[in-house]
Amino acid sequence: MEKQEIQGAIKAGIPIFIGYFPAAVAFGILAKTTGVSLVEAFLFSAVVFAGASQFIALNLLATGMGPTGIILTTLLVNFRHFLMSAYLSTRIKEKLKKYYLVLAFGVTDEVFSVLSFTKGPLTKGFVFALQMSAYSGWVSGTLCGYLLGGFMPLILSQSMGVALYSLLLAILMPELKISRLSLFLALSSGLLNWLLMYLDFLPKGWSIIVCILVIAAAGAALTLNHPQKEPLDG
């Protein structure tokens, strides 16, 4: 891996680490209060590595749901990553499929978001270094939350709840500034998601998938008719 590549990945990785760490602390605290053991909390983060669905799993465990139901829910909740990987597979060009086996593991919402708005081709070294910074923040945050959460003021851990949303908005901001179409699509997608969540007829996690399908299709139709408005040139 080139030195420049590593530097670039670290520069992009620090904000992800900062966004992930507090969210993982919250997960560690919640895991402990749910009655999960330290090793199991660690394994949740180290082996599953999927923020939202880990929180949902804890909630479902607390309600007494069995493993089959929780695994099915996880499949539904995380299926949006299928679409994100489909996008990334057009940006990461690798001849050897074995690298995909590793890189696919780290396709989270935030890693996907940063990679989407990284200009130029995505090398496997850059992607992997970025994923490692996310992964280390997620796993270490989980352990810290589990072990030290009791010592942390409640207000501090609560205020950290905004970090991941703020991270996503900050990633999207430069794109929103230069493209009114992107601003329109992002807002439409959020409002559609809000409506779907409010109507509450889809299984958990599927409203986001519907939003991606509908809004990206609308965006594609708009860009194909007006090629100069293309939202991304990644």
Add this chain to the structure above:
Amino acid sequence: MDDNLIPLILGMAAVTYGPRLLPFLFLGNTQIPKPVNAFLKCIPVAAIGALIIPGVMTATPDMPAAALLGMGFTAVYGFFKGGIIVPVLGSVGIAYLALAGLG
């Protein structure tokens, strides 16, 4: 929790990893038609919009305004100065102040 959670964790890992991997194996080196490519290019913006709204409204459950104030900072700072670390840490700081001062 008395139950052994390892089978659950492994099952969750499998159904998370599968959907993340499949597109790479199938789409990896194929030529993608133009309309499909245009669709894929719109996925990031659509996904991030739906990931933020309406979830952010419950980011600080006791006082939704705290998260919204934090996001307001991120939007304004991000618009004028850009970057990620300051917007993220600043939003947490503002949410903290709101929760501590008004909660």
